[in-house]
Amino acid sequence: MGKVGNVIVGQSGGPTSVINSSLAGVFAMAKKLGCEKVYGMRHGIQGLLDDWIIDMSEYVKNDMDIELLKRTPSSYLGSCRFKLPAVEKGNESFEKIFQILMKYDIKFFFYIGGNDSMDTISKLQDYGKTIGSDIRFMGVPKTIDNDLALTDHTPGFGSVAKYVSTMMKEVILDSAVYCRQKIVTVVEVMGRNAGWLTGATALAKGEDCEGVDLIYLPELPFSVEKCIEDTEKLFKEKDSVVIAISEGVTDANGESISAAVANSSKVDAFGHKALTGTGHFLAEEIGRRLGCKTRPIELSSLQRCGSHMASATDIEEAFQVGGAAVKAALEGKSGYMVILKRLSTDPYKCVTDIKDIHEIANVEKKVPREWINEEGNGVTQEFVDYCRPLIQGEVLPVMINGLPLHIVLPKDV
Amino acid sequence: MGKVGNVIVGQSGGPTSVINSSLAGVFAMAKKLGCEKVYGMRHGIQGLLDDWIIDMSEYVKNDMDIELLKRTPSSYLGSCRFKLPAVEKGNESFEKIFQILMKYDIKFFFYIGGNDSMDTISKLQDYGKTIGSDIRFMGVPKTIDNDLALTDHTPGFGSVAKYVSTMMKEVILDSAVYCRQKIVTVVEVMGRNAGWLTGATALAKGEDCEGVDLIYLPELPFSVEKCIEDTEKLFKEKDSVVIAISEGVTDANGESISAAVANSSKVDAFGHKALTGTGHFLAEEIGRRLGCKTRPIELSSLQRCGSHMASATDIEEAFQVGGAAVKAALEGKSGYMVILKRLSTDPYKCVTDIKDIHEIANVEKKVPREWINEEGNGVTQEFVDYCRPLIQGEVLPVMINGLPLHIVLPKDV
Numbered sequence: 162m163g164k165v166g167n168v169i170v171g172q173s174g175g176p177t178s179v180i181n182s183s184l185a186g187v188f189a190m191a192k193k194l195g196c197e198k199v200y201g202m203r204h205g206i207q208g209l210l211d212d213w214i215i216d217m218s219e220y221v222k223n224d225m226d227i228e229l230l231k232r233t234p235s236s237y238l239g240s241c242r243f244k245l246p247a248v249e250k251g252n253e254s255f256e257k258i259f260q261i262l263m264k265y266d267i268k269f270f271f272y273i274g275g276n277d278s279m280d281t282i283s284k285l286q287d288y289g290k291t292i293g294s295d296i297r298f299m300g301v302p303k304t305i306d307n308d309l310a311l312t313d314h315t316p317g318f319g320s321v322a323k324y325v326s327t328m329m330k331e332v333i334l335d336s337a338v339y340c341r342q343k344i345v346t347v348v349e350v351m352g353r354n355a356g357w358l359t360g361a362t363a364l365a366k367g368e369d370c371e372g373v374d375l376i377y378l379p380e381l382p383f384s385v386e387k388c389i390e391d392t393e394k395l396f397k398e399k400d401s402v403v404i405a406i407s408e409g410v411t412d413a414n415g416e417s418i419s420a421a422v423a424n425s426s427k428v429d430a431f432g433h434k435a436l437t438g439t440g441h442f443l444a445e446e447i448g449r450r451l452g453c454k455t456r457p458i459e460l461s462s463l464q465r466c467g468s469h470m471a472s473a474t475d476i477e478e479a480f481q482v483g484g485a486a487v488k489a490a491l492e493g494k495s496g497y498m499v500i501l502k503r504l505s506t507d508p509y510k511c512v513t514d515i516k517d518i519h520e521i522a523n524v525e526k527k528v529p530r531e532w533i534n535e536e537g538n539g540v541t542q543e544f545v546d547y548c549r550p551l552i553q554g555e556v557l558p559v560m561i562n563g564l565p566l567h568i569v570l571p572k573d574v
Numbered sequence: 575m576g577k578v579g580n581v582i583v584g585q586s587g588g589p590t591s592v593i594n595s596s597l598a599g600v601f602a603m604a605k606k607l608g609c610e611k612v613y614g615m616r617h618g619i620q621g622l623l624d625d626w627i628i629d630m631s632e633y634v635k636n637d638m639d640i641e642l643l644k645r646t647p648s649s650y651l652g653s654c655r656f657k658l659p660a661v662e663k664g665n666e667s668f669e670k671i672f673q674i675l676m677k678y679d680i681k682f683f684f685y686i687g688g689n690d691s692m693d694t695i696s697k698l699q700d701y702g703k704t705i706g707s708d709i710r711f712m713g714v715p716k717t718i719d720n721d722l723a724l725t726d727h728t729p730g731f732g733s734v735a736k737y738v739s740t741m742m743k744e745v746i747l748d749s750a751v752y753c754r755q756k757i758v759t760v761v762e763v764m765g766r767n768a769g770w771l772t773g774a775t776a777l778a779k780g781e782d783c784e785g786v787d788l789i790y791l792p793e794l795p796f797s798v799e800k801c802i803e804d805t806e807k808l809f810k811e812k813d814s815v816v817i818a819i820s821e822g823v824t825d826a827n828g829e830s831i832s833a834a835v836a837n838s839s840k841v842d843a844f845g846h847k848a849l850t851g852t853g854h855f856l857a858e859e860i861g862r863r864l865g866c867k868t869r870p871i872e873l874s875s876l877q878r879c880g881s882h883m884a885s886a887t888d889i890e891e892a893f894q895v896g897g898a899a900v901k902a903a904l905e906g907k908s909g910y911m912v913i914l915k916r917l918s919t920d921p922y923k924c925v926t927d928i929k930d931i932h933e934i935a936n937v938e939k940k941v942p943r944e945w946i947n948e949e950g951n952g953v954t955q956e957f958v959d960y961c962r963p964l965i966q967g968e969v970l971p972v973m974i975n976g977l978p979l980h981i982v983l984p985k986d987v
Contacts, residue, residue, distance in 0.1 A: 176751050204753045235747035242752070327977055331879040334648035334980065338589050339655070340617045369980045461871045466748040469740055470882055472976065552976035563885065563965035564740055567747065567782045 165195040165491070166268025170217075171202035171209065172303075173274035173281065174242065176235040177317035178324075178468040179479035180303045181568075183273045184237055185230040186483020187301065188217055191269070194491055200265055203574075205272070206281055207241035210254065212261055215574055229568035231476055232558050234468035237570065244277060248287045255288045262296055269297050269490045273483070275304035275315070279498055279522040286496035286518060299486040300498035300518050303479065305465050307357035310524040311516045312500035316482055317465075319475030319551030322361035324467040325350055325460060326552065329365035329373055329405065332458060337401040343453035345392055346403045348373075349440025350460055353409035356380050356528045358464070360540040361548050362405040375404045380528050381537045383410035383418055388443065389450055391538050396451075408439050418442060469565055473554025478511065485513035509550035578608040578904070579681025583630075584615035584622065585716075586687035586694065587655065589648040590730035591737075591881040592892035593716045596686045597650055598643040599896020600714065601630055604682070607904055613678055616987075618685070619694055620654035623667065625674055628987055642981035644889055645971050647881035650983065657690060661700045668701045675709055682710050682903045686896070688717035688728070692911055692935040699909035699931060712899040713911035713931050716892065718878050720770035723937040724929045725913035729895055730878075732888030732964030735774035737880040738763055738873060739965065742778035742786055742818065745871060750814040756866035758805055759816045761786075762853025763873055766822035769793050769941045771877070773953040774961050775818040788817045793941050794950045796823035796831055801856065802863055804951050809864075821852050831855060882978055886967025891924065898926035922963035 168191045172180055184201075191199045203213040215238075221227060230237060246252060262270065270285065272278050282300040289296055302309050307318035329348065336346045350359040356378025366372025375391050377383050388404070395402045411417055419442035444457035482499040489497060497515040504510040532544040558565030581604045585593055597614075604612045616626040628651075634640060643650060659665055675683065685695050695713040702709055715722050720731035742761065749759045763772040769791025779785025788804050790796050801817070808815045824830055832855035857870035895912040902910060910928040917923040945957040971978030 176748050204751075207753065233747070234744050236751045239753055240751040323976055327882055328876055328880075330977060330980065331647050331881060332875065334646070334982070335589050335875050335879040338617075338649045338653040340620065340652055364977065367975065367977070369982050371985075456875065458874045458876065459872060460876075462745065462748050462869065463741060463871065463873075463876070466744040468744060549976065554976070555970065555973055557968065557970060560968055562780065563736055563962065563967070564743060564777065564780070567743065569747070569782050572784075 164197060167198040167200065167266050168196045168269045168271065168487070169200040169202060169214070169262065169265065169267045170271040170273070171205040172236040172238050172240050173205040173272060173278040174240060174304065175465060176240060177303055177305050177465055178234045178320040178471045179316050179476050180273055181233050181237045182231040182476045182479035183301050183303055183316060183483040185227045186480035187271050187487055188221055189227055190484035190487040194487060196269065200267070201238045204239035205241035205243060206245065206258070207243045208239065209261060210257055214265065220570055220574070226568055229559065229566065231480060232468060232556060232565070233567040234466040237568065242277065245281055245284045248284050248291070250291050258285070259289070259292065259294060267296055269299070269487070271299050271301055271486050271490070273301040273303050275306065275309060276523060276525065279309070279518055282498070283496070283518045283522040297490040297493070297495035299490045299494065300521070301482055301486045302498055302500065305358060306352055306355050308355040308526045310521050310526050313503040313511065314501055314551055316475060316479035318357060319472040319478070320468070320470070321358055321464050322364065322548050323472040323552035324464050324470045325358060325362050326364035327470055328460065329362045329403070330370050333365065333370055333373070333403050336403055336456070340400065342400060343396055343451070344401050345444065345447050345453055345455045346401070346458060347440045347444040347447070347455065348403065348405050348458045348460065349408050349438055350405055351464055352379060352407045354379055354525055354527065356407050359405050359407040360528055360544050363540045363545050364548055364552060373405045374402045375538045376540060377404070377406045377410055377538060378528055378533060379407045379409040379411065380530070381533060382413040384412065385418060385443065385446055389447060392447060392451065404443070406439055406443060410439060469558055471556055472552045473556045474551055476556050482513055489515050506546060506550060509553070577610060580611040580613065580679050581609045581682045581684065581900070582613040582615060582627070582675065582678065582680045583684040583686070584618040585649040585651050585653050586618035586685060586691040587653060587717065588878060589653060590716055590718050590878055591647045591733040591884045592729055592889050593686055594646050594650045595644040595889045595892035596714050596716055596729060596896040598640045599893040600684050600900055601634055602640055603897035603900035607900060609682065613680070614651045617652035618654040618656060619658065619671070620656045621652065622674060623670055627678065633983055633987070639981055642972065642979065644893060645881060645884070645969060645978070646980040647879040650981065655690065658694055658697045661697050661704070663704050671698070672702070672705065672707060680709055682712070682900070684712050684714055684899050684903070686714040686716050688719065688722060689936060689938065692722070692931055695911070696909070696931045696935040710903040710906070710908035712903045712907065713934070714895055714899045715911055715913065718771060719765055719768050721768040721939045723934050723939050726916040726924065727914055727964060729888060729892035731770060732885040732891070733881070733883070734771055734877050735777060735961050736885040736965035737877050737883045738771060738775050739777035740883055741873065742775045742816070743783050746778065746783055746786070746816050749816055749869070753813065755813060756809055756864070757814050758857065758860050758866055758868045759814070759871060760853045760857040760860070760868065761816065761818050761871045761873065762821050762851055763818055764877055765792060765820045767792055767938055767940065769820050772818050772820040773941055773957050776953045776958050777961055777965060786818045787815045788951045789953060790817070790819045790823055790951060791941055791946060792820045792822040792824065793943070794946060795826040797825065798831060798856065798859055802860060805860060805864065817856070819852055819856060823852060882971050884969055885965045886969045887964055889969050895926055902928050919959060919963060922966070
C-alpha cells in the first residue's frame with residue numbers, strides 16, 4: 162500500500178466548547194484512514210508562518226486523550242485572528258506557508274473555524290491552484306454564532322444554546338424570589354450581528370418555566386423606548402421581568418444603544434463607554450425610567466467555554482464534521498467546507514455534506530425575519546423547533562477531585 | 575400515639591443552589607417523624623405576616639418531588655429580606671406572627687437562611703419566652719458566603735465553590751488561546767465582606783491547570799497599585815493573567831476601589847458609578863495603565879443559582895441539616911441553629927450538631943489572615959484543603975428535552 166499522506170490541522174477564531182471535538186474528529190479519522198503524520202499548527206496560520214508545529218501523536222496518545230479532547234473547551238492548539246492578504250502569485254505570506262507545508266510533506270490541510278477561517282481556506286485553495294500544488298484544503302465549521310452560510314447550523318452553537326437556556330432557567334428562578342418588588346433582569350448574550358444565541362434563550366420556556374419575557378436580536382433596530390413600553394406592559398401582570406438582549410443590538414441609525422442613549426441624555430461618558438455594555442446600559446436606563454430594581458447579567462466568555470453544560474448532540478456533530486472533512490479530502494476533494502444537512506427535525510436526523518468554500522467564506526447568515534415575532538421582542542415557535550434538537554443530550558465532563566478534567570498541551574510546546 | 579404537632583418552614587435571604595435541598599430535608603424528616611402538617615411560608619416572615627401560607631403536601635407529593643426539590647435552585651417558597659424589630663412585649667409584628675402560628679396550631683418553626691435569618695429565629699425564640707409560648711424555633715443554615723459562625727461551613731458554599739472553580743478552569747483555558755498578546759482577565763466573585771468564594775477559585779489549580787494567578791479577598795485592604803505591580807511581574811513569564819477579585823474589596827480607607835480610583839484620577843463618573851462594578855473598574859484601570867487587552871467577567875447571580883454544577887456533598891449536607899433541625903426540635907430543642915462539625919478532612923467526615931442561636935446571629939465569619947498568603951494576593955494550601963472536600967461529587971439535574979427540570983409552585987399559589 163502506498164503512502165496516504167501527512168495531515169496538518171489548525172484552529173482559528175474564538176474558542177468554543179466543542180472546537181476540540183472537531184480537532185479530535187480530524188485526528189481520529191486521519192489516524193484511522195492511515196495518514197502517516199497528523200501535525201497541529203500552534204495558534205493557527207500565525208503559528209504556521211513561524212513553523213510552530215507539533216506532531217499531535219506525541220500529545221494525544223490514546224482513546225482516553227481523544228475522549229478528553231472532545232470534552233475540553235477552548236482551542237487545544239491555540240487560536241489566532243489572522244487574515245491572509247488577497248491571493249497574488251509571489252506573495253510572501255503564501256510562499257512561506259507553502260514552503261512550510263512542503264517541508265512537512267503535507268498532503269491534507271484542515272482549518273477549523275468560522276467565517277474568517279473559511280476565508281483562509283478559500284485563499285489557500287486559490288493560491289495553491291496558481292502554483293499547481295496538490296495539497297488539499299478543507300474547512301471544518303465551528304462558531305457559537307451559528308452564522309455560517311449553507312450549513313443547517315454550526316458546531317458550537319448547540320452547546321451555547323444549551324448553556325444560555327439552562328442559565329436563563331436558573332436566572333428566572335433566582336429573579337423571582339422576592340415578592341412585591343418590581344425587578345428587571347437584563348441578560349446580555351453574545352452575538353454582534355446575528356441573534357441566534359440570544360434567540361436560543363427562548364428554549365428556557367417549558368412546563369416548569371414561564372420563559373424569558375422579552376428577547377431582542379440584532380437583526381432588528383432596537384429602541385430603548387419600545388423596550389421600556391414592553392416592560393411596563395409586562396409589569397401589569399408580573400413583578401419580575403427577564404430580558405435577553407444581544408450585545409450587538411443597534412438603534413435605527415445603526416448606533417450602539419449605549420452610545421445612542423449617552424448622546425441623547427447628554428451623559429458625559431468619559432472613560433466609561435468601553436465599560437458599559439449593552440446589558441448594563443439598558444438595565445440602568447430601565448431602572449432610571451421605571452424606578453424599579455434592575456440587575457444586569459453579562460454571560461460573557463463563560464457562555465462559549467461552558468463545556469460542563471455542552472450538548473451531546475453538538476459534541477458528536479463537531480466530531481463528525483472533523484472526520485467528514487478528512488474523508489472528503491482523502492477522496493480527492495479540496496476547497497470545500499463540511500456542512501450539516503438536516504434531513505428531519507422530529508425525529509432529528511442530520512448528515513454531513515460538503516459545499517464549495519467560496520460560497521461560504523465571508524457570508525453571514527442571520528436569523529430570518531419570519532423567525533422573529535411581529536413585535537420584534539421574541540422569536541417564533543419555528544425558531545424554537547429549529548434549535549431544540551441541537552441541545553439534546555449531556556456529556557458529563559470526566560470529574561477529578563470535584564472538577565472537570567481537561568487535556569492541555571505542556572507549557573513549553 | 576399522641577399528636578406530634580404541625581410544622582412551619584420558611585426560606586429567607588439570597589437564593590442558593592441548595593437551599594431547597596434543606597427545605598426538602600425539613601419536609602421529608604417532618605413527614606417521617608409523623609408531624610401532621612408541614613406548612614410553608616411564602617416569602618418567609620413577610621408572607622407569614624400576611625397569612626400567606628401553603629400546605630406543602632399539596633405540592634410536594636412524592637419522592638420524585640423531593641428529589642427535584644433537592645436539585646432545584648433558588649427559593650421554592652420564595653424569599654424575603656425582612657428584619658424583625660427588637661424584642662418587646664406587645665410589639666405588633668410579634669403578636670401577629672404568634673397569632674398566625676397559633677391559628678395553624680404550629681409546634682415547630684424552621685427558618686432556612688443566613689445571618690439575618692438567624693437574627694429572626696433568635697428574636698422569635700426570645701419573644702416566645704416572654705409570652706410563655708411552647709413553639710420551638712430552629713435555624714437551618716444556608717448561605718453561599720460561608721460566613722456563619724460556629725459551623726465548619728455553610729450549605730450553599732460548596733456548590734458555589736465548585737461552580738466558580740469550574741468556571742475559572744474554563745475561563746483560564748479561554749483566555750490563553752491567542753499568543754503574543756498580553757491579556758488580563760478580571761473575574762469578579764460574590765462576597766461583600768467575606769472572601770470565602772473568591773478564595774475558592776484557588777481550587778482550579780491542578781495538573782491540567784495553572785490556576786488563577788492573583789486572588790484578592792475583601793479581608794485585606796486592596797491596592798490598585800499593588801495589583802498592577804503583581805500583574806506586571808507575572809507578565810514577565812506569561813501572556814495571560816487571570817485575576818479573581820471579590821466584589822467587596824475596599825482600599826485602605828474602606829472605600830470601594832471604583833470610587834477611590836474615580837476620585838484619584840478625577841474621572842467624572844456621573845451616572846456611571848452604579849454601573850461600574852469592582853471587576854469592570856479594575857479591568858479598565860489595568861488596561862489603561864499597562865496598555866494590554868483586558869476582559870472583565872462578572873460571575874453575577876449565575877454563581878448562586880448554578881445548580882447544574884452543584885456539589886453532591888453540599889446537596890446532601892443541605893438535606894441533612896434540614897432533617898437534623900427537625901429531629902432536634904422534636905427532641906425538645908429550641909433557639910438553636912444546626913451546624914456542621916468536621917471530624918476529619920482526609921477522609922472527609924462531617925456530622926451535624928446544634929449551637930445556641932444567640933451565639934450565631936449577626937456574627938460574620940471571615941477568612942482568617944493565616945489562610946491568606948503573605949503577599950495578600952492568594953490563599954494558602956490550608957484554605958484549599960479546607961474547601962476541597964466540599965466540592966466533591968456531582969448530581970446531574972433531571973434533564974428533560976435538553977434542559978434541567980425544576981419543581982416550582984403554581985403561579986397562583
